[in-house]
Amino acid sequence: MREIHVDDIVAKLRQLCIDANIEIRPDTVAAYHRALEQEESETGREVLRQLILNAEAAKAQRIPFCQDTGYAVVFVELGQSVHITGGSFVDALNEGVRQGYLQGFLRKSIVNNPLARINTGDNTPAVVNVDITPGDRLKIRLLIKGAGCDNVSALRMFTQAEGLAAAKDFIVEVADNAGPNASPPFVIGVGMGGPFAHAALLAQKALLWPLGIPNPDKALAAIEAELLVRINSLGIGPAGFGGSVTALGVHIETCATHIASFPVAVNVDCHSHRGKEVVI
Amino acid sequence: MSVRETIYLETPLTRDTLNFLRSGDQVQIFGVIYTARDAAHERMWKAIQQRQELPFDPKGQIIYYVGPTPPPPGRVIGSAGPTTASRMDPFTPMLIERGLKGMIGKGRRSEKVRQAAIAHGCVYFGSVEGTAALLSGCIQDAEVIAFADLGPEAIYRLTVSGFPAIVVNDLFGRDLYEDGRRLYRRLRTGEH
Numbered sequence: 289m290r291e292i293h294v295d296d297i298v299a300k301l302r303q304l305c306i307d308a309n310i311e312i313r314p315d316t317v318a319a320y321h322r323a324l325e326q327e328e329s330e331t332g333r334e335v336l337r338q339l340i341l342n343a344e345a346a347k348a349q350r351i352p353f354c355q356d357t358g359y360a361v362v363f364v365e366l367g368q369s370v371h372i373t374g375g376s377f378v379d380a381l382n383e384g385v386r387q388g389y390l391q392g393f394l395r396k397s398i399v400n401n402p403l404a405r406i407n408t409g410d411n412t413p414a415v416v417n418v419d420i421t422p423g424d425r426l427k428i429r430l431l432i433k434g435a436g437c438d439n440v441s442a443l444r445m446f447t448q449a450e451g452l453a454a455a456k457d458f459i460v461e462v463a464d465n466a467g468p469n470a471s472p473p474f475v476i477g478v479g480m481g482g483p484f485a486h487a488a489l490l491a492q493k494a495l496l497w498p499l500g501i502p503n504p505d506k507a508l509a510a511i512e513a514e515l516l517v518r519i520n521s522l523g524i525g526p527a528g529f530g531g532s533v534t535a536l537g538v539h540i541e542t543c544a545t546h547i548a549s550f551p552v553a554v555n556v557d558c559h560s561h562r563g564k565e566v567v568i
Numbered sequence: 569m570s571v572r573e574t575i576y577l578e579t580p581l582t583r584d585t586l587n588f589l590r591s592g593d594q595v596q597i598f599g600v601i602y603t604a605r606d607a608a609h610e611r612m613w614k615a616i617q618q619r620q621e622l623p624f625d626p627k628g629q630i631i632y633y634v635g636p637t638p639p640p641p642g643r644v645i646g647s648a649g650p651t652t653a654s655r656m657d658p659f660t661p662m663l664i665e666r667g668l669k670g671m672i673g674k675g676r677r678s679e680k681v682r683q684a685a686i687a688h689g690c691v692y693f694g695s696v697e698g699t700a701a702l703l704s705g706c707i708q709d710a711e712v713i714a715f716a717d718l719g720p721e722a723i724y725r726l727t728v729s730g731f732p733a734i735v736v737n738d739l740f741g742r743d744l745y746e747d748g749r750r751l752y753r754r755l756r757t758g759e760h
Contacts, residue, residue, distance in 0.1 A: 328752065329748070329751075329752060331592070331734070335696050338696055338702060339696070339698055339699065341699075341702060342698060342699040342701050342702045345701040345702050345705070346647070346700075349701060350640070351637070351646055351647050351701050352637050352646065352647040352700065353647070353698065353701060354649055354697065354698050354700045355634060355635060355637050355647040355648050355649050355651075355700040356635075356649075356651070356697075357637060393638045393640045393646055395636070395637040395638070395720050397635075405607070407718075407719055409719075436651065436652045436675070439652070467675070467676060467745065467749075468674060468675045468676060469652050469654060469674070469675030469676060470652075471674060471698055521753070522749070522753060523748070523749040523752035523753030523754065524749055525748060525749070525752055526696075527694065527696045527697070528674070528675070528748070528749075529592075529694070529744055529745070529748045530744070530745075530747065530748020530749050530750075530751050530752045531748070531752050532752055558697065559697075559698045560697070
């Protein structure tokens with residue numbers, strides 16, 4: 289049994305929130321550079337150059353890359369031989385987010401519920417997903433989820449007869465409808481399988497996958513590559529001003545599903561594709 | 569889409585100036601602009617319903633759809649990029665009818681907004697979300713003038729210098745998002 293004190297978790301997550309918002313993922317910046325080589329529109333290239341300059345400015349000035357510092361979504365892999373001491377694990381995660389957003393001058397974008405809409409003032413609660421894993425390590429993966437792109441995300445329940453062809457059309461359709469509103473070039477997370485709710489979670493989890501690294505499953509990698517070509521044929525382009533790069537990547541996660549179901553969820557992430565992880 | 573030289577705009581804007589702008593033009597904005605997003609628009613709409621005064625006179629002004637991050641010590645404002653404009657669409661025509669001359673945001677506008685903008689003379693500018701740190705550097709002064717309780721959704725009066733944007737909807741019915749997409753689209757309509 290290995291002991292981890294909650295104070296350590298608070299401090300690590302606090303720093304993760306600040307760094308994830310200020311230093312954009314290196315794979316995202318690398319994807320901007322690849323897109324710059326590929327983009328045909330001069331306006332589109334200028335947008336991509338601005339994104340690269342913005343990444344440098346944010347890092348140099350220690351201010352957030354994007355003003356929407358997002359929803360703090362936490363994926364935890366908790367080793368079953370870890371014993372959390374000193375208090376509640378979930379409280380510690382929320383405290384880490386609270387301290388990060390207050391001390392890092394990040395925007396507080398969470399309201400208590402969709403009806404009353406009272407700002408909670410510290411960007412909590414975080415969304416917490418926990419997987420229990422073998423071993424004695426604690427891995428915290430933080431996804432910063434902006435809302436403009438989340439608002440165009442979608443889920444549809446297909447049938448076996450409709451199959452993969454219909455699912456692919458749906459994924460491209462979601463990107464097409466997202467258009468300029470969701471800050472292209474996007475990253476597209478796809479979840480296939482599970483019951484209804486699990487597909488959405490998988491789609492979100494797919495966004496953690498590093499850009500530019502194909503799926504280890506060859507069949508899925510081929511689908512991802514095909515979808516990327518089709519989405520880049522939509523013409524939406526950087527910032528939606530027209531161009532040949534509409535998505536930076538497509539990542540698919542699959543899991544078991546019911547014999548009667550073929551759920552497909554599409555979670556869109558904007559070009560401010562942010563996240564960071566730590567292992568304790 | 570012809571790329572013209574960058575056009576420098578000073579606020580408040582006049583109809584004559586807007587007549588000169590074409591969809592796709594790059595501009596830089598100088599002077600005072602006002603921020604407002606979802607909750608502030610709802611409150612302005614209520615104020616109009618109740619015949620109360622608006623926090624600022626929209627005549628000739630630009631509204632920037634933004635909810636900035638808090639300013640770290642030594643800065644006037646934090647990161648400040650555009651938010652999705654369409655969420656403000658239901659409230660926008662009433663401001664255009666009251667003389668609003670410009671809007672800065674990202675994403676498509678509704679048909680009602682586009683028609684009102686053409687009828688009354690108002691241009692929609694796009695700026696690039698995800699350039700919030702760069703855009704922050706163009707903001708020289710920021711002051712909350714209304715709805716401070718809304719935090720990032722308060723109305724700020726910003727003084728900007730060389731704020732970059734691109735004309736999306738001009739007064740002649742052109743839309744950069746539609747024209748740009750058509751130019752680079754390799755699929756026929758309806759084909760996915």
